[in-house]
Amino acid sequence: MDKSLIRNFCIVAHIDHGKSTLADRIIEKTGLLTAREMQEQVLDNMDLERERGITIKSQAVRTVYKANDGKEYIFNLIDTPGHVDFNYEVSRSLAACDGAILVVDAAQGVEAQTLANVYLALDHNLDVFPVINKIDLPSAEPQRVKDEIEDVIGIEAQDAPLISAKDGIGIDEVLEAVVNRIPAPSGDENAPLSALIFDSLYDSYKGVIVFVRVMNGTVKKGTRIRMMATGASEEVVEVGYFGAGRFIPCDELSAGMVGYITASIKTLSETEVGDTVTDADNPCSEPLPGYKKVQPVVYCGVYPADSAKYEDLKEALEKLQLNDASLFYEPETSLALGFGFRCGFLGLLHLDIIQERLEREYDLDLVTTAPSVVYKVYKTDGTVIDLTNPSNLPDPSEIEYMEEPIVNAEIMVTKDFVGSIMELCQQRRGRYISMEYIEAGRALIKYELPLNEIIYDFFDALKSRSRGYASFDYDLKGYEKSSLVKLDILINKEQVDALSFIVHSDSAYERGRRMCEKLKDEIPRHLFEIPIQACVGGRVIARETVKAMRKDVLAKCYGGDITRKKKLLEKQKEGKKRMRQVGSVEIPQSAFMSVLKLDDDN
Amino acid sequence: MSGKGFELYIHIPFCVRKCLYCDFLSFPADDAVKEKYVEALCEEILCAGEERHGASLSSVFIGGGTPSILPGKAIRRIMECVKEAFDVEEDAEITIECNPGTVCEENLRIYAECGINRISLGLQSADDIELKRLGRIHTFDDFVKSYEMAVSAGISNINVDLMSDIPGQTLSSWENTLRKVCSLEPAPAHISAYSLIVEEGTPFWDMQEEGKLDIPEEDTDREMYHMTSRILSEYGYARYEISNYAQPGYECRHNVGYWTGIPYYGAGLDAASYYDHARYVNTDDMDSYLRDPAACHFLTERLCTDDLMSEFMILGLRMTKGVSFAEFQSRFGISLKEKYGHQAEGFIKDGLLEEKGDFLRLTDRGLDLANVVMRSFI
Numbered sequence: 001m002d003k004s005l006i007r008n009f010c011i012v013a014h015i016d017h018g019k020s021t022l023a024d025r026i027i028e029k030t031g032l033l034t035a036r037e038m039q040e041q042v043l044d045n046m047d048l049e050r051e052r053g054i055t056i057k058s059q060a061v062r063t064v065y066k067a068n069d070g071k072e073y074i075f076n077l078i079d080t081p082g083h084v085d086f087n088y089e090v091s092r093s094l095a096a097c098d099g100a101i102l103v104v105d106a107a108q109g110v111e112a113q114t115l116a117n118v119y120l121a122l123d124h125n126l127d128v129f130p131v132i133n134k135i136d137l138p139s140a141e142p143q144r145v146k147d148e149i150e151d152v153i154g155i156e157a158q159d160a161p162l163i164s165a166k167d168g169i170g171i172d173e174v175l176e177a178v179v180n181r182i183p184a185p186s187g188d189e190n191a192p193l194s195a196l197i198f199d200s201l202y203d204s205y206k207g208v209i210v211f212v213r214v215m216n217g218t219v220k221k222g223t224r225i226r227m228m229a230t231g232a233s234e235e236v237v238e239v240g241y242f243g244a245g246r247f248i249p250c251d252e253l254s255a256g257m258v259g260y261i262t263a264s265i266k267t268l269s270e271t272e273v274g275d276t277v278t279d280a281d282n283p284c285s286e287p288l289p290g291y292k293k294v295q296p297v298v299y300c301g302v303y304p305a306d307s308a309k310y311e312d313l314k315e316a317l318e319k320l321q322l323n324d325a326s327l328f329y330e331p332e333t334s335l336a337l338g339f340g341f342r343c344g345f346l347g348l349l350h351l352d353i354i355q356e357r358l359e360r361e362y363d364l365d366l367v368t369t370a371p372s373v374v375y376k377v378y379k380t381d382g383t384v385i386d387l388t389n390p391s392n393l394p395d396p397s398e399i400e401y402m403e404e405p406i407v408n409a410e411i412m413v414t415k416d417f418v419g420s421i422m423e424l425c426q427q428r429r430g431r432y433i434s435m436e437y438i439e440a441g442r443a444l445i446k447y448e449l450p451l452n453e454i455i456y457d458f459f460d461a462l463k464s465r466s467r468g469y470a471s472f473d474y475d476l477k478g479y480e481k482s483s484l485v486k487l488d489i490l491i492n493k494e495q496v497d498a499l500s501f502i503v504h505s506d507s508a509y510e511r512g513r514r515m516c517e518k519l520k521d522e523i524p525r526h527l528f529e530i531p532i533q534a535c536v537g538g539r540v541i542a543r544e545t546v547k548a549m550r551k552d553v554l555a556k557c558y559g560g561d562i563t564r565k566k567k568l569l570e571k572q573k574e575g576k577k578r579m580r581q582v583g584s585v586e587i588p589q590s591a592f593m594s595v596l597k598l599d600d601d602n
Numbered sequence: 603m604s605g606k607g608f609e610l611y612i613h614i615p616f617c618v619r620k621c622l623y624c625d626f627l628s629f630p631a632d633d634a635v636k637e638k639y640v641e642a643l644c645e646e647i648l649c650a651g652e653e654r655h656g657a658s659l660s661s662v663f664i665g666g667g668t669p670s671i672l673p674g675k676a677i678r679r680i681m682e683c684v685k686e687a688f689d690v691e692e693d694a695e696i697t698i699e700c701n702p703g704t705v706c707e708e709n710l711r712i713y714a715e716c717g718i719n720r721i722s723l724g725l726q727s728a729d730d731i732e733l734k735r736l737g738r739i740h741t742f743d744d745f746v747k748s749y750e751m752a753v754s755a756g757i758s759n760i761n762v763d764l765m766s767d768i769p770g771q772t773l774s775s776w777e778n779t780l781r782k783v784c785s786l787e788p789a790p791a792h793i794s795a796y797s798l799i800v801e802e803g804t805p806f807w808d809m810q811e812e813g814k815l816d817i818p819e820e821d822t823d824r825e826m827y828h829m830t831s832r833i834l835s836e837y838g839y840a841r842y843e844i845s846n847y848a849q850p851g852y853e854c855r856h857n858v859g860y861w862t863g864i865p866y867y868g869a870g871l872d873a874a875s876y877y878d879h880a881r882y883v884n885t886d887d888m889d890s891y892l893r894d895p896a897a898c899h900f901l902t903e904r905l906c907t908d909d910l911m912s913e914f915m916i917l918g919l920r921m922t923k924g925v926s927f928a929e930f931q932s933r934f935g936i937s938l939k940e941k942y943g944h945q946a947e948g949f950i951k952d953g954l955l956e957e958k959g960d961f962l963r964l965t966d967r968g969l970d971l972a973n974v975v976m977r978s979f980i
Contacts, residue, residue, distance in 0.1 A: 549974075550971075551824055551970050551971070553797075553844060553969065553970060553972040553973055554973060555798075555844065556796055556845060559874050560613075560872070560873065562876070562917070566916070566980070569977050569980050572973065572977055
């Protein structure tokens with residue numbers, strides 16, 4: 001394979017700036033698929049991705065482009081997720097590329113994720129060239145955006161192709177730019193094998209399918225490969241490349257090529273993203289740089305709404321993990337919710353996606369507890385615990401101090417909203433770092449924020465306070481000592497473990513009060529009065545009461561009503577069955593969820 | 603099982619205008635449709651009579667809608683068919699539902715002539731503003747005129763329908779309604795007093811969804827309910843079912859039949875039937891019904907013994923007398939305590955049920971929370 005005819009590249013963009021649409025056009029124009037075969041977005045092949053308009057798993061596609069110079073080039077287009085939760089996956093995908101197309105919306109200009117992703121690409125020494133998308137929009141200002149790219153990012157943008165991916169305008173220009181501006185891969189096919197894993201997925205027929213970029217050497221059927229970080233070793237069954245939406249086997253993958261390997265590997269945990277695949281019999285001297293083990297950032301309890309469905313949930317999590325090694329889970333028991341799992345996620349979006357997939361693809365009704373970050377608890381006996389479940393917090397007398405994770409946050413916002421965004425960050429215990437005007441109308445605000453302040457509803461608050469104009473990106477900075485307390489909820493004098501959470505001592509009262517108010521609305525009236533109390537360290541800090549039920553009766557029931565009234569009673573009875581019994585109180589599933597949505601803006 | 607009695611319900615799905623809370627099948631219609639409907643109804647009744655081998659009827663109830671919207675001669679024709687098809691018992695209770703403003707002397711005379719001996723008048727409220735809010739077409743004065751006409755026509759066994767929990771209603775306006783009705787001369791034999799139920803598919807439901815329905819709070823609703831039985835008892839009425847009150851001996855036999863498992867045939871559009879341990883319902887599509895009324899009768903559920911026991915409880919407990927242990931034993935060959943003892947004991951402890959002689963019945967608090975009890979018997 002002539003390496004000079006290969007182009008490995010990705011597209012980076014802020015969310016909604018048109019990355020997937022451009023990818024579709026490139027695939028279409030390079031002729032692998034006819035327009036009729038195109039689904040709306042070929043790269044996003046999960047329903048969920050299409051509905052949310054985001055790309056969850058990075059994927060790759062190989063197409064053939066006949067350039068103006070008359071030669072046929074192999075394009076390996078590697079799709080990257082656009083969300084901060086998946087930053088590590090993004091970085092590995094970038095490492096598999098030699099260049100990147102930067103898509104910037106002609107109306108919106110540079111956004112927080114544009115910056116984050118471009119810097120990430122530049123960090124990986126990728127050649128980046130910009131394209132200005134959505135020039136068909138009436139509000140498009142291509143010249144302003146070009147200037148902005150040059151000013152803010154510092155890359156040449158005056159000859160950036162002006163395109164509309166949606167309408168197919170300017171795509172030829174982009175394709176030529178890929179040929180001319182993205183370098184061909186380097187590497188030596190005769191050197192020992194080193195291939196970067198940038199993704200993997202589980203297929204029930206083939207086992208784990210490993211997505212690799214071969215940096216040096218050659219891999220083919222029969223090669224005995226070894227994963228350098230996990231140590232897993234297998235014989236290659238098949239290699240191939242990515243046709244749009246399908247796997248096309250080939251003889252070998254050599255330096256510079258992007259493709260897949262199958263080797264009857266059973267679990268994804270053996271093929272971690274970022275790991276290096278080498279030849280077990282002729283290994284490379286050291287692994288490719290940049291591998292790290294992905295750690296979950298957010299944890300929550302996930303329980304089946306119907307406790308009889310525990311095994312189904314377990315099976316579903318097992319299956320999901322086959323395709324998503326970053327999903328962590330272990331069994332846990334809650335007095336209120338019964339048997340379930342403590343699950344770890346890369347972030348809130350990841351949590352949402354997994355929850356939705358469990359409900360949609362596996363038809364499960366779930367109850368999830370409030371998401372929690374990982375706290376470090378330094379005990380008086382000198383040991384340290386990583387606390388992922390608030391219920392496991394040791395007795396205060398055993399705690400020396402606690403630390404919570406802090407992130408570096410970058411928020412980009414038009415100047416009108418700077419005030420309200422800064423106010424929000426202050427409220428969320430943010431520490432102001434800096435603010436600069438990146439151009440006349442817009443500012444880049446930097447804050448250090450506790451992660452636990454942004455995992456609930458920070459995105460929503462940000463959006464509503466900036467009328468959708470703010471964009472946001474963060475990365476984990478480290479841990480800091482903090483004054484944290486556990487807030488417990490007592491319903492009818494009984495503590496409900498699933499409702500406990502860790503909160504900064506300054507916000508305990510406020511949170512406790514809101515929790516009680518919310519629960520009061522969620523818990524139906526019973527035959528008796530139900531006190532709802534929020535407690536910190538055994539002291540009640542807020543209280544509400546659910547009054548005793550006074551009326552539950554069908555006023556009328558005559559000959560024509562009997563069937564209908566019976567059905568109504570049956571339905572009510574079913575509804576009761578789905579409630580959780582805590583002591584003598586029945587708590588609807590929704591109560592556990594609703595307390596997650598304590599709107600901090602009001 | 604119980605072989606005594608058979609009831610006939612006849613549905614007249616026509617109204618001058620539909621009330622805002624009404625979820626019964628009814629609608630305005632022109633005279634031609636009404637005429638065809640009466641013919642179809644007669645055909646169905648004759649056919650049902652044949653199938654039931656001219657069973658003897660302990661009661662007939664012509665309900666709606668507004669049956670009194672039909673010409674007197676139509677009611678006469680229907681009653682003639684009923685008598686032709688079935689053996690109407692000598693002392694059968696024969697009721698027609700009437701709405702104030704659709705009643706006239708001539709029709710009342712016809713009703714009496716063809717054996718109708720009970721009238722149920724839909725009043726709902728003695729307050730004209732409340733009537734308007736409900737979408738009723740009449741005033742309190744209209745009602746009084748209709749009431750007096752019925753009495754003059756010789757039908758003095760009269761029920762009056764009343765409604766509490768009406769939007770904008772207060773405790774004092776409800777008391778006023780109750781007292782005005784009880785003070786009629788002669789006083790009605792029977793009063794049905796319901797709390798408004800906002801049913802899906804009604805304009806009230808939509809208004810409630812939009813937050814535009816100002817119905818009294820739950821606590822006020824219960825105060826009204828408790829006030830009802832207190833005031834009515836002053837005038838000699840006893841509550842015998844969750845929403846029904848009667849002077850001694852004037853309990854509605856037809857409705858008691860529903861709650862005690864007496865089989866019934868329902869004729870007309872969307873009417874429900876229960877016989878041979880099965881429930882049936884007629885089509886609610888007028889065109890199909892008019893085309894072939896006898897072919898519009900569909901089985902909805904067959905009741906197994908467990909269903910029958912469950913219905914025995916949830917229907918029987920609606921009556922303040924409660925359910926009889928002996929009756930349960932004789933119907934099902936198993937004691938009530940063996941079947942439902944566990945649930946019953948729990949509710950007795952909670953103060954929702956009580957045992958009184960041979961009967962298990964709801965307490966006063968149990969009447970407010972009847973569903974809590976009934977759900978456990980499902």
